[in-house]
Amino acid sequence: MTMPLSPDLTDALATFVAGRSPGHPVLVASDFDGVLSPLVDDPSASAPTPEATEALGRLATLPASDVRLALVSGRDLETLATLSRAPLGTELVGSHGAEQGVVVGTAGRDDGDEPASTTVEGHPFALTDDERSRLDAVRSGLEAIAHDAEGAWVEDKPSAAVLHTRRAEPDRAARAGDAARALGAQHDAHTMTGKDVVEIAVVDTSKGVALVRLRDELDAAAVLYLGDDVTDERAFEALSSTDVTVKVGPGETVARFRVDTVEDAAAVLAEVARLLA
Known part of the structure; x- marks a missing residue:
């Protein structure tokens, strides 16, 4: 069941959206498992909730000059692209920051039961x-x-x-x-x-390092990040007090705000899309 967002979080989202300016979009970023998708015993069966898919789709239709969308995950880049069904233009950060790419093509999205064919343009990656x-x-x-x-x-x-x-x-x-x-x-x-x-x-990186790098690359005015796991704390810690950090579910956190469920997380994204529109 989706609970209404707290007034403090709603106000913070409004301030976040208002901070964009020409050449400085806001960056809306989220973990995948446990935030957009419920946690399941079989990781290959993970899928975003309908509410998350709808919210991501709405954000993706907005001008890139206003908002950029990113998924930041421990999943490898190819798996993240397939399971998340991320819309065109979404920045993808995989393997806790070791891999990075952007969705440049999608196909086969009519059947919600089957993951879409997603084409990702990735940055070169190689081990020593x-x-x-x-x-x-x-x-x-x-x-x-x-x-x-x-x-x-x-x-x-x-x-x-x-x-x-x-x-x-x-x-x-x-x-x-x-x-x-x-x-x-x-x-x-x-x-x-x-x-x-x-x-x-064997590569030293973190979601926090990757998220700060992505913010700098996009010259973003501010960042919204949603995460649920211990590894997301590195992202929360790396962001500033003027960014909006949201912990999804229970557990200790340094995030500024907390929501209870994946449905609540989708509601946060939907609220940002509404404000931007």
């Missing part, structure tokens, strides 16, 4: 020989850890490997998570713990 070697070792180590925790599995990314434990028994999941974090330290990698995931990356 040392990074490739360490990533291979991390993947092998995580596969061994997952083998001992029934229900756990490993996801491959261009610069990281991820242990998923959502389907594992809680005690085994906890032990597997501890072992994964020890593995990351062993290989001098960058380890991030999220909701039932431990990601070990």
Whole structure:
């Protein structure tokens, strides 16, 4: 059930929108899983809610001189593009900032049950020989850890490997998570713990670094960012007190505002679209 947005958040969104000026659009950015899409046991089944899809579509039709749209996710760029069904012109940041691109083509959007064919123009990305070697070792180590925790599995990314434990028994999941974090330290990698995931990356980046870089590239007047996970705290921390940061769901946060559900998150985006229109 969608709750009305708080007056303080509504006022902050109005101030956010009013801050745009010629050559300085506002940047509306959001995490995908847990914000636009409900969290599910099978990550490949994730899909944005109808309300989120509608709000993103409305924002995408507005002049780029007023607003730019971005999705910032731990997903790899290709998977994020496919599952999010992001509209044309959307900036995509994948792998917690290691990958970046923009949606330049879409096809097959009539059937809401099937992900669209999305064409993304990505920035060049490559690992060094040392990074490739360490990533291979991390993947092998995580596969061994997952083998001992029934229900756990490993996801491959261009610069990281991820242990998923959502389907594992809680005690085994906890032990597997501890072992994964020890593995990351062993290989001098960058380890991030999220909701039932431990990601070990060989490239040092974060959603916060990526979001600040994107704001600078677009010369944005202000940023709105919605996130739900521990990794989104890096984005909240990187933004200024004049930006609008929104935590979706429970848990400690440094975000300025909080909403409860993915439906509420879609309502935030819809309110921004309404104000901009």
